[in-house]
Amino acid sequence: MTGQVRTVDGRVAGRRGQETRQKLLDCLREMLSTSPYRDVKVIDVARMAGTSPATFYQYFPDVEGAVLEIAEEMAEDSAGLKELVDGKSWAGKTGFATSEELVDGFLAFWRKNDAILRVVTLGAAEGDKRFFKIRMKVLNSVVSPLTDAVRANQGKTDKTVDPAAVSGALVSLLASAAEHSKAFTSWGVKVKDLKPNLALQVYLGVTGKKPPR
Amino acid sequence: MTGQVRTVDGRVAGRRGQETRQKLLDCLREMLSTSPYRDVKVIDVARMAGTSPATFYQYFPDVEGAVLEIAEEMAEDSAGLKELVDGKSWAGKTGFATSEELVDGFLAFWRKNDAILRVVTLGAAEGDKRFFKIRMKVLNSVVSPLTDAVRANQGKTDKTVDPAAVSGALVSLLASAAEHSKAFTSWGVKVKDLKPNLALQVYLGVTGKKPPR
DNA sequence: ACGGTAAGCTGACGGCATGACAGGACAAGT
DNA sequence: ACTTGTCCTGTCATGCCGTCAGCTTACCGT
Numbered sequence: 204m205t206g207q208v209r210t211v212d213g214r215v216a217g218r219r220g221q222e223t224r225q226k227l228l229d230c231l232r233e234m235l236s237t238s239p240y241r242d243v244k245v246i247d248v249a250r251m252a253g254t255s256p257a258t259f260y261q262y263f264p265d266v267e268g269a270v271l272e273i274a275e276e277m278a279e280d281s282a283g284l285k286e287l288v289d290g291k292s293w294a295g296k297t298g299f300a301t302s303e304e305l306v307d308g309f310l311a312f313w314r315k316n317d318a319i320l321r322v323v324t325l326g327a328a329e330g331d332k333r334f335f336k337i338r339m340k341v342l343n344s345v346v347s348p349l350t351d352a353v354r355a356n357q358g359k360t361d362k363t364v365d366p367a368a369v370s371g372a373l374v375s376l377l378a379s380a381a382e383h384s385k386a387f388t389s390w391g392v393k394v395k396d397l398k399p400n401l402a403l404q405v406y407l408g409v410t411g412k413k414p415p416r
Numbered sequence: 417m418t419g420q421v422r423t424v425d426g427r428v429a430g431r432r433g434q435e436t437r438q439k440l441l442d443c444l445r446e447m448l449s450t451s452p453y454r455d456v457k458v459i460d461v462a463r464m465a466g467t468s469p470a471t472f473y474q475y476f477p478d479v480e481g482a483v484l485e486i487a488e489e490m491a492e493d494s495a496g497l498k499e500l501v502d503g504k505s506w507a508g509k510t511g512f513a514t515s516e517e518l519v520d521g522f523l524a525f526w527r528k529n530d531a532i533l534r535v536v537t538l539g540a541a542e543g544d545k546r547f548f549k550i551r552m553k554v555l556n557s558v559v560s561p562l563t564d565a566v567r568a569n570q571g572k573t574d575k576t577v578d579p580a581a582v583s584g585a586l587v588s589l590l591a592s593a594a595e596h597s598k599a600f601t602s603w604g605v606k607v608k609d610l611k612p613n614l615a616l617q618v619y620l621g622v623t624g625k626k627p628p629r
Numbered sequence: 630a631c632g633g634t635a636a637g638c639t640g641a642c643g644g645c646a647t648g649a650c651a652g653g654a655c656a657a658g659t
Numbered sequence: 660a661c662t663t664g665t666c667c668t669g670t671c672a673t674g675c676c677g678t679c680a681g682c683t684t685a686c687c688g689t
Contacts, residue, residue, distance in 0.1 A: 210636085217636060219685075239542050241454050241480075246675060255639050260677060267454075321541045328534045328595050329452050339602055346603060368613035371603045372593065376585055379592040382541050386588070389552055390559060392581045400581035407620070423666090430665055432656080459646060468668050473648060 210261050224262045226252045231269050236318035240325065274323050274337045277316050281341040284312060288348035293356050293406075299414045302406040306377065306398050309345060313381030324382065346374045349409070357411035364411070373408045377401060423474050437475045439465045444482050449531035453538065487536050487550045490529050494554040497525060501561035506569050506619075512627045515619040519590065519611050522558060526594035537595065559587045562622070570624035577624070586621045590614060 208216040208224065216224060230251040234243045245266060249256045263269040287308040291301040313320060320341075326334025346367075353366040380387065380401055387397050406414050421429040421437065429437060443464040447456050458479055462469045476482040500521040504514040526533060533554075539547025559580075566579040593600065593614055600610050619627050 214636060217685080220637060223637080239544070240538070244675065245677085256676075257639055257678080258637080261637075265677085317541075321538065324541075324596075325453070325534065325538050327599075328530075328537075331452070335598065338596075339599060342599065350603075363616070365605060365609060365613055367603045368600065368605045368609065369617075371600050371605060372589055372614065372617055375592040375596065375599070376589045379588040380585065383537075383551075383588065385548065386540075386552060386555065387581065387584050390563075390580045390584045392578060392584060396578060396581065400578055400585065403576070404582075404585055404621075408617075427665070430656090433666060436666080457646065458648090469647075470649085470668055470670095471666085474667080478648090 211264060212261070216262070220262075223252070223254065223258065227254070227259055227262060228269060228273055231266070232273055232319065235270070235273075235322060240322050270319070270322055271333055271337075273319050274334065277319050277323075278337045278340040280316075281312065281344045284308065284341075284344040285348055288345060288352060291352075293352055293410055295415050298410060299402065299406050302409070302414075303398065303402040305345070305349075306401045306405060309374075309377045310381050310384075310398065310401075313378065317382070321382065324378075342371075342374050342378065345377075346370050349374065353409050356409055369408050373405050376404065424477060425474070429475070433475075436465070436467065436471060440467070440472055440475060441482060441486055444479070445486055445531065448483070448486075448535060453535050483532070483535055484546055484550075486532050487547070490532050490536075491550045491553040493529075494525065494557045497521065497554075497557040498561055501558060501565060504565075506565055506623055508628050511623060512615065512619050515622070515627075516611065516615040518558070518562075519614045519618060522587075522590045523594050523597075523611065523614075526591065530595070534595065537591075555584075555587050555591065558590075559583050562587065566622050569622055582621050586618050589617065 208221055210216055210220070227248060231243070231248045234248055234251065238247075243266060245259050246256050248266075248269075249259045252258075259269075263272070287305045288301075291304075292298060293301055323334050323338050323341075327338040350366045350370040353364075353369050357364060380397065384394070384397060388394065392400065403414065421434055423429055423433070440461060444456070444461045447461055447464065456479055458472050459469050461479075461482075462472045465471075472482075476485070500518045501514075504517075505511060506514055536547050536551050536554075540551040563579045563583040566577075566582050570577060593610065597607070597610060601607065605613065616627065
């Protein structure tokens, strides 16, 4: 699938080149999680990687280009989120456990990649198609199986419910909660209470019923 | 409340100065809605305002400082969102209408201020306390009255429900949906179907019941 | 071992944004 | 017209951007 890694001017990158490239990406990732996106400069990334700005431009057109690279890598990784929903049961207590695991897994993924996801979210909101596509890939890895689950569990009983809308809303909520968990703290929701509450919402959304006691 | 408007070096701004300042803010607002936040430069804002970069620095420490100004203005404006919930009934059909109006009003507000809210959201996510505070002010204008509504409507019946968590989750959802409405479109949810679906979620969250037919 | 070839890196440079300052333009009152 | 304080900008030092030519390094065939 992935062809050869190429430099900006078309040369194919060899072993050493790929190492440098990777180091630059790692340093950029680091920078993103420590300073505001707006303040991330090529020269800082290069300095941190122990190389020169010119080298950076050998491998990436600009900061955004490198960020997209990291984001795509992360999006690949997000495919694993499917397993949190695929083939799971939503019946009774098992169902609530499914919900809890989904919330847990999703939040963990988001927290692990929070820096890059912040930038992706911004790019998508600003209307950048490349970032939008990446964001959709991440969300879809949960939204698509979850939509099936909603359809299977309450689609029949209530025709006013649009499974895609419900599933999309639930995942949007999870994303928002993950990105701004601090907001919930400030509303007096303790960190350990956040997950159960989100799990409740998800369970309710999918099944349309209150969870068993 | 707001004392005299002052320049960076401490002089009080007069009539003409305030006009210039305002023009700079307006142009910055415009810039924010047309180009990515990362690419907004002082020199562009100054050019658009028909003045020089030096003038910009007379009134604001940097781009971020000016953005905070705009954001604070917007946050003041958000106080009006309270009226969408305060003193409204959540019973029966009236309740569902309340929910629809809340969704409608909230989305309209967000859309109207989408550019600045994007930046505020980013800043808050990056851990900037000033942006976080502003974001909370906006969200709280809905979250606090909505929490009361949740407590009044289903808090008694179900002790496992944390009103603050539910209310916070609902508003987070609305914010996320407003910022990324395009995502819903891509999930096959038509624009005109989005609002009713969100209204449904809100009604369900507040009352704990399915809406009347 | 040895040259050839392509990959890899960087110094240096023009261009542009930043942020500070001092001095000139301007409005308002006397 | 003169004075005073506000307001704006020309200019400058600094620093980042993005490009290029050219040097160094690694790999490969002979």
